[in-house]
Amino acid sequence: MVLKTKLEVIAQEDYQMIHDASIKILEETGVAFHSEEALEICKHHGARVLGNTVYFTRKMVEEAIKECPKTFSWTARNAEKSVTVGEGFLIQPNLGPVFIQDLDRGKRAATLEDFSNIQKLCQYSDVVHLVGSIPVNPGDVPQNEKHLHIIYETLKNTDKPVIGHTGYRYEARETLDMVEIALGRKLEHGHYVGVAINPLSPLSYSRDALETIMEYANRNQIVFLAPCIMAGVSGPITLLGTALLQNVEILAGLTFIQLINPGNPVLYSIASNTAYMKTGSFIGGNPEGLLMDIINLQMGLDYYKVPTRILAGITDAKVVDCQAGYETMQNLMLGVLGGGHIVVQCMGVLDAIMTTSYEKFIIDEELIKRMIRIKQGVEVSEEELAIAAIQELGHKGSYLTHESTFEKFRSRWMPTISTCESYMDWEAAGSKDVVVRANRKYKKILGEAPATLLEKDLEKSLKEYMNIVKK
Structure with a gap:
């Protein structure tokens, strides 16, 4: 059984208009690539290059779209936890928060221990399919070694499919090397690790982003192309205009990836929003941002027919309160009912992706389970x-x-952290609200989590590699 409707914002006859406008910009305005190596690759394959600007033709773009796999297998270290991308929908950890928050210690700068804890929660969770990424950015390790510690803690505490992170070229290479050590096989033989790449909006890709793309594509690994445009700041003020700009930037990156490695898996990833025009800052809880992004979701799903990822579940709330609940559920519903294959920023996010809350991670699991049940619809027989x-x-x-x-x-569907009991029964059980119950649950999970999932020899090999490459 499956829900009979899918949320749509534009009509199918609008797809061609957006695609043609995207080609016009790619051919006439071009996209700036801030990497001589990337420019040479584009030039070698017939693109017109003037200075640092690449002009992709309609033929190049449309051939690249055809090369992209419609679905692909993302292989985990534990084969039973491998997933197929492009069918159903998957949940990944947050990407970007620098603070961690809980009832006991409040909001504070995240540490490597917090990063490790979130990986443990992801491993335990039955709604989280992917691990790694940067659900919190640990501030207590040297910046030039952070990628090593992040991927080590991910491999140590999880065995689900892995997401790395964008950084300098050596960081991408060393991340891929460590995953290869953990797998015990060459990455080129499958798809084992992904990475999210953010264009430098408007219409640019930074050197670091391009070099990360090249490292991943040269080893046949998964690339998420995720413009983070703010309508009215780094994109047009109109929702349709920013959706167009987002499409252009994704198509430019997609074409570049297929020039490097035809058939390389690409995620058409949507991560833009409207700006808070009083200050020009990023916000995530407004309904307009997801309405805009569903335009792109329709383009990726229905017109280009490639795997998609959407940013949904964000709130601007600073604590786990009513605002956090209604904004998170609003954005989750829009993203999931829009049909996204992967959903991100929905596991404990607060304060417009600045903070991850331990308690909200547990609460968001239930919100996702509610959405899974809604998406399943009603069986008719x-x-x-x-x-x-x-x-x-x-x-x-x-x-x-x-x-x-x-x-x-x-x-029958049952909640995992909400209470359905009578007031008298709730009072008799201690009158604990949902945040307190979530606090107790996450602590219980962490208390029972194994110290490591790595065998001793493998753990030793990873640590030896880290010691060799530390800058």
Whole structure:
């Protein structure tokens, strides 16, 4: 069973208009690539290059789109946790928060221990499919070694498919090397690790982003192309205009990737929003941002037919309160009902992606489970009509003790952290609100998590590599 409707913002006849406008910009205005090596690759494959600006033709772009796999397998260290991207929807950890928050210590700068803890929560979670990324940015390790510690803690505490992070070229290479050591095989033989690349909006890619793309594509690994445009600041004030700019930047990166490695998996990733025009700052809880992004989601899903990722679940709330709840659920509903294949920024995010909350991570798991159930829709069959039960009971009696209820009552959806009990029962249990219950649950999970998932020899090999390459 599956929900019969998908949320759409534009009509199908609008797809060609947006695509043609994107080609016009790519051919006439071009995109700045701040890397001589990247410019040479584009030039070698027939693109017009003037200075640091690349002009991709319609033919180059449309051939590149055809090269992109519609689905692909993302292989985990534990094969049972491998996933297929492009079917259903997957959840990944947050990307970017620098603060961590909980009831006990409040908001504070995140540490490597916090990063490790979030990986443990992701490993335990039955709604999180991907691990790694930067759910919190640890500030207590040297910047030039941070990528090593991040990927080590990810591999140590999880065995699900891995996401790296964008940085300098050597960081990308060393991250890929460590994943290769953990797997015990060459990366080129499959798709094992992904990375999110943010263009330098408007219409530019930085040297670091391009070099990271080249490292990943040369080793046949997954690239997320995720413009982070603010409508009215780094993009046009109109929602449709920023959606167009986002499409252009994604197509430019997608074409470049296929020039390097035809068939390389690419995620059409949507991460833009409207700006808070009083200050020109980023906000995430407004409804307009997701409406705009669903335009791009439709383009990726229905027109280009490539795997998609959408940023949904953000809130501007500073604590786990009512605002955090309604903004998170608003954005989750828009992103999931829009059909995104991967959803990001939905596991404990607060304060417009500045903070990850331990308690909200647990609460967001339930919100996602609610969305999974909504997306499943209602099964329609003769059995589900329950005609026999209705006629048997007729005008009296209770379905509570009927055989059909006993057969199926365990299939009813149940909350994982919310309470459905009566007020008296809730009061008798200690009158704890949902945040307190979430606090207790995350601590229990961390208390029971294993110290490591790595065998001793593998752990030793990873540490030896880290010591060799430390700058």
